[in-house]
Ligand SMILES: [Fe+2]
């Protein structure tokens with residue numbers, strides 16, 4: 001390990017209650033998983049903000065590139081038939 | 097030099113209130129401005145724990161001690177959220193700490209004043225946190241995503257800080273004449289440093305214009321200062337306390353309080369390191385960092401051991 005001794009950067013995700021999706025809430029420094037978990041609890045759940053914690057090393061996160069954002073997400077724009085409003089249903093038909 | 101086309105696109109995004117994220121293109125000066133402001137903000141949270149820790153062991157009740165402890169713990173958290181936000185801009189935690197320890201980074205000057213009586217715990221929560229909240233509520237709208245998100249979380253946590261401080265002031269102001277005098281003395285000592293927390297007047301503020309144009313800051317120093325003064329006066333008067341400013345006066349035509357001249361010589365003197373507590377605060381922070389060296393070493397050794405075990409298994 002180099003003189004850089006503040007530990008690894010971790011990203012913290014919290015689940016506000018069971019059944020809800022996990023959301024990114026911030027990051028922290030820690031040297032190992034156990035310490036990261038304890039710090040995440042102390043730093044991000046002091047007021048019952050979460051009932052579940054996920055931790056991911058920042059370096060392991062794969063993300064899209066903002067610069068090619070538009071082209072990358074382009075395929076979603078021209079497929080209107082993916083939306084329910086695309087379809088016409090005869091008047092009076094219910095529960096569909 | 098930054099590419100003018102990119103610069104124009106960047107400004108368009110800012111004008112449309114689209115947040116800037118760590119991997120987005122940004123002008124180098126935007127990045128540097130943010131690093132300076134966010135790390136300064138982080139240092140203030142961390143150094144700001146010191147005047148309060150002074151009273152932890154002498155808090156007048158278990159209730160007061162538990163509250164103070166919880167507040168100090170929050171401030172440590174605020175410092176950490178902000179250090180992480182600064183790191184998303186490409187500086188390391190070590191760099192940021194080194195700049196502080198070498199005296200090259202600033203923190204809020206208000207923390208260089210000593211907390212000499214229990215009433216100061218009240219005045220700090222009421223006035224210093226109160227001023228910080230006015231600033232931080234405004235900064236929730238900052239253009240840099242990670243900074244803005246940290247501010248939202250911090251503001252949520254701050255809401256009890258000011259109330260607990262005000263409660264201390266209330267109980268003293270309603271106590272014996274000596275206790276009321278303690279509250280008044282604390283107000284006298286902390287009022288002007290709190291008013292100065294917003295920084296120099298707009299006309300003299302070095303970074304202000306560009307910061308506002310890039311929406312790093314959303315409101316000027318003087319606007320924020322005025323808001324703080326306007327909302328605080330009544331909170332003191334209702335307790336029968338007076339503010340140490342003979343020129344303080346409600347102005348019917350502006351709808352704001354007029355206030356007296358700020359002693360900027362004192363402000364700059366403290367900023368330059370000559371306040372009553374600058375040396376002590378910085379030395380204490382350095383000592384705490386150095387005392388933690390063995391803990392970091394042990395934690396690294398432990399992590400290495402765990403890692404080599406999982407590799408051979
Ligand atoms: Fe804070």
Ligand SMILES: [Fe+2]
Pocket residue numbers: 171225228254257
């Ligand atoms: Fe606070």
